[in-house]
Amino acid sequence: xxxxxxxxxxxxxxxxxxxxxxxxxxxxxxxxxxxxxxxxxxxxxxxxxxxxxxxxxxxxxxxxxxxxxxxxxxxxxxxxxxxxxxxxxxxxxxxxxxxxxxxxxxxxxxxxxxxxxxxxxxxxxxxxxxxxxxxxxxxxxxxxxxxxxxxxxxxxxxxxxxxxxxxxxxxxxxxxxxxxxxxxxxxxxxxxxxxxxxxxxxxxxxxxxxxxxxxxxxxxxxxxxxxxxxxxxxxxxxxxxxxxxxxxxxxxxxxxxxxxxxxxxxxxxxxxxxxxxxxxxxxxxxxxxxxxxxxxxxxxxxxxxxxxxxxxxxxxxxxxxxxxxxxxxxxxxxxxxxxxxxxxxxxxxxxxxxxxxxxxxxxxxxxxxxxxxxxxxxxxxxxxxxxxxxxxxxxxxxxxxxxxxxxxxxxxxxxxxxxxxxxxxxxxxxxxxxxxxxxxxxxxxxxxxxxxxxxxxxxxxxxxxxxxxxxxxxxxxxxxxxxxxxxxxxxxxxxxxxxxxxxxxxxxxxxxxxxxxxxxxxxxxxxxxxxxxxxxxxxxxxxxxxxxxxxxxxxxxxxxxxxxxxxxxxxxxxxxxxxxxxxxxxxxxxxxxxxxxxxxxxxxxxxxxxxxxxxxxxxxxxxxxxxxxxxxxxxxxxxxxxxxxxxxxxxxxxxxxxxxxxxxxxxxxxxxxxxxxxxxxxxxxxxxxxxxxxxxxxxxxxxxxxxxxxxxxxxxxxxxxxxxxxxxxxxxxxxxxxxxxxxxxxxxxxxxxxxxxxxxxxxxxxxxxxxxxxxxxxxxxxxx
Amino acid sequence: xxxxxxxxxxxxxxxxxxxxxxxxxxxxxxxxxxxxxxxxxxxxxxxxxxxxxxxxxxxxxxxxxxxxxxxxxxxxxxxxxxxxxxxxxxxxxxxxxxxxxxxxxxxxxxxxxxxxxxxxxxxxxxxxxxxxxxxxxxxxxxxxxxxxxxxxxxxxxxxxx
Ligand code: FES
Ligand code: FES
Numbered sequence: 037x038x039x040x041x042x043x044x045x046x047x048x049x050x051x052x053x054x055x056x057x058x059x060x061x062x063x064x065x066x067x068x069x070x071x072x073x074x075x076x077x078x079x080x081x082x083x084x085x086x087x088x089x090x091x092x093x094x095x096x097x098x099x100x101x102x103x104x105x106x107x108x109x110x111x112x113x114x115x116x117x118x119x120x121x122x123x124x125x126x127x128x129x130x131x132x133x134x135x136x137x138x139x140x141x142x143x144x145x146x147x148x149x150x151x152x153x154x155x156x157x158x159x160x161x162x163x164x165x166x167x168x169x170x171x172x173x174x175x176x177x178x179x180x181x182x183x184x185x186x187x188x189x190x191x192x193x194x195x196x197x198x199x200x201x202x203x204x205x206x207x208x209x210x211x212x213x214x215x216x217x218x219x220x221x222x223x224x225x226x227x228x229x230x231x232x233x234x235x236x237x238x239x240x241x242x243x244x245x246x247x248x249x250x251x252x253x254x255x256x257x258x259x260x261x262x263x264x265x266x267x268x269x270x271x272x273x274x275x276x277x278x279x280x281x282x283x284x285x286x287x288x289x290x291x292x293x294x295x296x297x298x299x300x301x302x303x304x305x306x307x308x309x310x311x312x313x314x315x316x317x318x319x320x321x322x323x324x325x326x327x328x329x330x331x332x333x334x335x336x337x338x339x340x341x342x343x344x345x346x347x348x349x350x351x352x353x354x355x356x357x358x359x360x361x362x363x364x365x366x367x368x369x370x371x372x373x374x375x376x377x378x379x380x381x382x383x384x385x386x387x388x389x390x391x392x393x394x395x396x397x398x399x400x401x402x403x404x405x406x407x408x409x410x411x412x413x414x415x416x417x418x419x420x421x422x423x424x425x426x427x428x429x430x431x432x433x434x435x436x437x438x439x440x441x442x443x444x445x446x447x448x449x450x451x452x453x454x455x456x457x458x459x460x461x462x463x464x465x466x467x468x469x470x471x472x473x474x475x476x477x478x479x480x481x482x483x484x485x486x487x488x489x490x491x492x493x494x495x496x497x498x499x500x501x502x503x504x505x506x507x508x509x510x511x512x513x514x515x516x517x518x519x520x521x522x523x524x525x526x527x528x529x530x531x532x533x534x535x536x537x538x539x540x541x542x543x544x545x546x547x548x549x550x551x552x553x554x555x556x557x558x559x560x561x562x563x564x565x566x567x568x569x570x571x572x573x574x575x576x577x578x579x580x581x582x583x584x585x586x587x588x589x590x591x592x593x594x595x596x597x598x599x600x601x602x603x604x605x606x607x608x609x610x611x612x613x614x615x616x617x618x619x620x621x622x623x624x625x626x627x628x629x630x631x632x633x634x635x636x637x638x639x640x641x642x643x644x645x646x647x648x649x650x651x652x653x654x655x656x657x658x659x660x661x662x663x664x665x666x667x668x669x670x671x672x673x674x675x676x677x678x679x680x681x682x683x684x685x686x687x688x689x690x691x692x693x694x695x696x697x698x699x700x701x702x703x704x705x706x707x708x709x710x711x712x713x714x715x716x717x718x719x720x721x722x723x724x725x726x727x728x729x730x731x732x733x734x735x736x737x738x739x740x741x742x743x744x745x746x747x748x749x750x751x752x753x754x755x756x757x758x759x760x761x762x763x764x765x766x767x768x769x770x771x772x773x774x775x776x777x778x779x780x781x782x783x784x785x786x787x788x789x790x791x792x793x794x795x796x797x798x799x800x801x802x803x804x805x806x807x808x809x810x811x812x813x814x815x816x817x818x819x820x
Numbered sequence: 821x822x823x824x825x826x827x828x829x830x831x832x833x834x835x836x837x838x839x840x841x842x843x844x845x846x847x848x849x850x851x852x853x854x855x856x857x858x859x860x861x862x863x864x865x866x867x868x869x870x871x872x873x874x875x876x877x878x879x880x881x882x883x884x885x886x887x888x889x890x891x892x893x894x895x896x897x898x899x900x901x902x903x904x905x906x907x908x909x910x911x912x913x914x915x916x917x918x919x920x921x922x923x924x925x926x927x928x929x930x931x932x933x934x935x936x937x938x939x940x941x942x943x944x945x946x947x948x949x950x951x952x953x954x955x956x957x958x959x960x961x962x963x964x965x966x967x968x969x970x971x972x973x974x975x976x977x978x979x980x981x
Contacts, residue, residue: 048918055926056914058861058901062927065860225961227865227873228927277863277927278961311866527925527962697921697967704964705924731870731959739952739965 042536042546043759044693050532050551051275051525060275063231063247064308071233072101072141074294074307075148077155078317079130079137082166082386082724083177084159086128086137093154094140099147102301103155104293105138110263113292117253119192119353121181122285124261124292130159131179131351132388133725134317136289141297141305164386164724165190168325168348171383179351180384192349192382193357195364198653199436200375202329202340209331209339211415216327217404219791221320221348221719222712223728224393225736228277230318231308232290234298241268242295247276248287249526250564255556257288258295269295273554276526280709281392281566283526285354286318312729320719321393322359322382323348326367326404336416338409338427341436343367345380345401354391356382362494363397365657368436369405370447370492371427376436378653387721392566394709395770398493403713403791406489406774410781419464420778421455424490424665437648439656444762446689446752447663451490453687457746458667460486467782481674484682485783489771490665494658495754495763496569499648505573506560507581509538510636515622517542517549519581522562523574524554528765529698530570534578536695537758541582542589543606544621560638568662568763571694573641575758581639588635592628593619644756660754662767664688666707668775672783677799679715679780681743684772689750691762703747703768710772712737718792832893834859835903843890850874850885852893853900861901861930865959872958875931875938876900882938884957901930904937913937916975917968924962931958936972944980948973 054060091103106112106127113124126137140151163177170176171190180189206212233245241264248254251271258269271291276283290307297305309317329342345363349356360382367378380397393399413423429435431445455461463486497503508520519538525531531551539546552558562574594601597613604611610618628635648655669683686703693699716735720727728734753760773791780798781787788797796804827842834857843852850867853859853876865873867886874885877899904911913936916922923929932955939946939954946954951972952965960968 049921049923051926052918052921052923055923055929056910056917056933057905058859058930058933060926061860062863064864065854067855225959226925226927227871227959227961228863228925229865275927276925278925280961311868311870529924701921701924701963701967704966705962706964708964709961730868731866732868736959736961737965738956738959739969740956742965744948745964745966 040540040759042540044696046697047532047536047546047695049529049698050535062228062275062277063233063245063306066233066245066274068235068304071304071306072143072297072301073145073148074139074141074297074305075145075152076136076293077138077152077157079126079133079135079159081130081159081161082133083162083164083179084130085162086126086130086157087160088156088158089138090156091138093156094151097147097151097154099143100140100151101143101303102141102297103138103151104296104300108296109261109292113261115257115261115288116353118357122352124289132386136293139293139297141301165384166386166721166723168323168346168383168385171385179386190384192353192384193360195361195380196653197364197376197378197437199373202342202375202377205340205375206329206331206342210334211332213330213408213412213415214328215408215411215789216325217407217789218325219323219400219403221323221388221390222393222717223315223320223719223734224280224282225734226278226280226282229309229311229314230283230286230290231306232287232294233304233306234291234294235304236298236302239268241270242298243270243272244291244295245272245274246287246291247274247283247526248291249279249284249524249566251524251554251556252522252561253564254288254291258292261292262295262299271556273524279526280394281396282318285391311731315729315734316726319354319389319391322356322390322400324400326401328404328408330408330412332412332416334416336418336423336426338371338373340375341368341373343378343405347380347382348385348387348390349382350385350387350389352389354389356390359392359397363401365437365494366398366492367401367405369409370429370490370663372429372433373436386724388726394706395766396567399713399770402489402491402770403773406771407777407787407789410487410778411787420488421451421460424488425451428490429492437657438654444660444691444752444754445663446750447490447492447665449750450663450665450687450689453748453750454488454665454667454685457748458486458669458683458685460667463669483672483674483783484669485672485779485781486667486669487775487778487782488665488667489774489778491767491771492661492663493767493770495660495662496572496643496658497567498658499646499655503563503573503643505562505577505641507534507574507577507639508560508636509581509585511625515625517544518552519549519578520552520559521574521578522559523570524565528570529695529701530574532698533571533575533695537575537578538582541579542586544609568765568767571761572757572763573643575694575761576641577639579639579758580641581637584637584639588633588637589624589628592631592633593624595631596624596627659756660762662688662690662762662764664767664771666771666775668779670776670779670783672780672798674784677795679793679798681711681776684743684745686745686747687750688764688767689752690764691754691757692751692760693749694759694761699749699764700747702764704745706765706768707745707772708737708742710769711742711776713791714773714776715792716794718794828891830891830894832895833897835900845889845891847890848886849888849890849893852890853885859900859902863927863930865927872931872935873928875934875958877934877938880941882935899934901933904933911937912979913972913975916971916978920967920971920974922963922967922971928958928960932960932968940976940979944976946976
């Protein structure tokens with residue numbers, strides 16, 4: 037392995053200082069003179085026709101400066117990708133509780149609220165679809181857009197994978213499993229609620245400060261719905277207080293609203309959500325119902341997998357087609373099969389709406405398949421790690437999709453690493469002695485269990501779309517170095533990753549380098565910041581940009597030192613020629629300036645072409661995969677059903693680690709999110725009304741819930757990744773829930789196939805029937 | 821403006837400085853710290869006592885400033901994240917958070933720093949268990965807490981060395 041100066045070495049986050057000082061300015065911290073406060077009128081019913089909408093009374097409220105509806109946008113503000121089905125403000129219909137109908141800008145938050153309350157809005161309630169199983173019934177109310185192709189309007193998409201005939205194998209198989217699993221929606225729960233600030237420009241355009249993941253998508257949407265040329269719209273990303281996939285569509289929508297209000301009023305306009313508004317209004321991870329058939333030989337060889345999944349996209353498509361696609365590709369897990377069919381169907385309902393969330397479909401299906409695999413290990417009487425090792429994808433294998441894995445496959449190593457680190461064999465034997473179905477009435481009975489889950493996760497977008505990124509690098513007059521990327525850092529650490537890569541390639545200290553905030557006026561469009569693609573795509577682009585600049589400087593150095601390029605060596609930052617006298621980097625830069633050379637460069641990297649045949653359900657879905665294994669150790673209180681995770685081990689093949697503290701941060705944070713998904717995070721829609729509207733009812737893990745985590749990285753380099761790097765952010769959380777659920781089974785002998793594994797499910801194996809009528813969530817009570 | 825009705829004058833000591841401000845009786849300390857006094861290091865994550873992002877120390881007691889009325893600050897001494905660093909540089913906790921990379925998005929960080937300071941003020945040698953339970957009122961969605969807990973334990977060690 038080559039020795040690097042900065043790659044893989046301890047480094048400080050470039051944004052840490054301002055954050056410990058409390059001086060980092062998030063949206064809610066930004067105030068401008070004359071700034072107005074915006075607030076939305078939101079639907080209090082899950083499905084209705086808008087029969088009357090009169091905003092003129094709001095304009096009469098003291099302090100109100102502007103009010104907008106869908107009429108204020110081009111084509112009523114229709115937007116969305118890949119499916120255009122949502123409006124920046126509701127047009128004709130509302131389809132979920134919390135959907136924005138009108139927006140008011142006023143001098144104070146109180147006046148904005150008064151303005152919202154003054155709007156005359158008559159909604160004629162429509163029957164809704166609240167059960168995804170019935171979304172495609174012939175008589176189901178229409179939630180989705182009209183389908184000229186004759187499909188049911190509530191049908192969003194269907195994604196398939198096809199290899200052989202798994203049911204035929206299953207019928208014949210001596211060992212078979214058929215089980216059903218469900219996951220509910222999950223809230224991102226970024227600690228910074230949504231907020232956007234728009235400032236009108238003298239040219240008639242608008243600058244939008246938005247904590248979005250993908251400023252260029254926001255930019256394109258804004259230009260479209262505001263009907264402005266691209267050069268009059270600018271999107272700048274301030275520090276972002278967490279996103280995890282959650283700050284896309286909802287921020288685009290808020291951005292369009294405040295941008296229009298800013299243009300109308302000629303003043304800066306800011307909108308900041310309260311936590312309640314955030315929980316009610318923002319999109320979630322989709323709920324899924326999954327049905328799995330597995331077949332194996334008595335010797336433990338997996339033969340066939342059939343996986344049927346139904347995905348509730350809620351009222352709008354958002355990213356659900358892509359989520360369903362990623363789910364379909366990963367649904368069978370990282371194993372070899374003779375035959376495999378996957379069918380994932382995504383439908384519309386009136387249960388809020390769902391979009392991107394860390395893991396993006398894989399988190400949902402992994403919970404199911406990794407439990408099913410575990411159940412199969414028990415059926416064939418093998419240790420769960422042995423069973424996985426026997427069947428897992430290895431170098432040279434072909435996946436069920438028809439893709440030959442020719443490099444960077446570290447799954448077996450990951451499984452062996454967690455086995456060793458967790459002391460698996462000893463604990464497994466010790467805890468298994470009680471491995472029989474327990475007596476529920478036992479009190480004060482604490483049982484331990486240990487469970488494993490494996491994972492593979494395609495890098496970047498895969499066949500979802502064209503995969504490329506851009507970066508720029510420039511030396512300023514003071515010899516500091518500015519770099520830009522079209523990909524953004526919402527807490528992930530990618531700014532530090534890019535800084536280290538530029539430093540490595542240029543051979544300069546990272547402190548010289550300043551990574552600019554993402555800004556659509558200065559950076560170059562690079563596709564969305566999603567799918568854990570920053571390190572690989574953005575990293576490659578940055579590497580190319582820095583290499584280009586380095587060539588210029590090397591040329592100047594050779595000229596200055598009167599030698600050939602190949603005679604140059606580097607000593608720290610300094611250049612050394614045959615005379616062996618080190619020349620400081622600054623002198624080389626000055627010489628390059630004198631020579632009239634350009635001290636800036638651009639890098640673009642485009643991923644190798646891959647293809648996926650949606651009709652055949654076969655192809656090469658991703659250029660490479662992240663592999664991982666995680667082990668959880670739990671204590672279950674058999675009297676209360678309480679589960680405490682007491683140990684956690686994770687081994688991840690990320691190709692190559694670039695920024696260690698960042699990688700570990702992603703790993704630990706992802707595991708904590710997966711732990712919440714497994715044990716406590718529950719969003720409940722009752723007739724379309726979300727029941728959890730703040731953190732006292734939507735519980736996320738605290739420092740007491742998350743144990744000490746032992747993480748280790750396996751580096752199986754990928755030839756197309758920068759220095760061999762693949763990805764880490766999403767895969768970190770994907771196998772966590774099934775590892776915990778498998779440990780719970782080991783402890784209790786009882787499977788929890790529905791998430792989250794709350795007290796009653798662990799204790800009783802089912803939900804308690806809840807009495808009373810559902811609460812309609814209250815809107816408009818809380819002013820930020 | 822009507823807003824001038826019902827205004828109360830409050831005097832308090834904030835981050836070591838005598839401060840006087842007008843506020844309405846319904847306003848929270850969080851609102852006044854952020855909007856009136858510009859101390860935006862104090863964050864709002866939930867507005868009702870669940871997340872700890874708004875933590876400040878009031879007369880030695882750790883409080884959620886979203887649950888304290890601004891008028892209650894009368895005569896009190898308040899420390900926010902902005903008051904942690906001194907003329908000699910960063911507070912050891914801030915330094916430790918930097919070194920351990922105990923933050924990602926950073927929006928929870930001010931609350932954790934202030935909460936950790938309140939802990940170490942009372943208990944300079946906390947165990948890991950004590951740190952985790954003390955910080956259980958602070959939510960972080962990014963880090964998984966591990967690095968935060970290490971950073972606090974490390975700072976405690978350095979501060980008492
Ligand atoms: S904002 Fe005060 S506890 Fe969350
Ligand atoms: S660092 Fe993002 S919430 Fe803690």
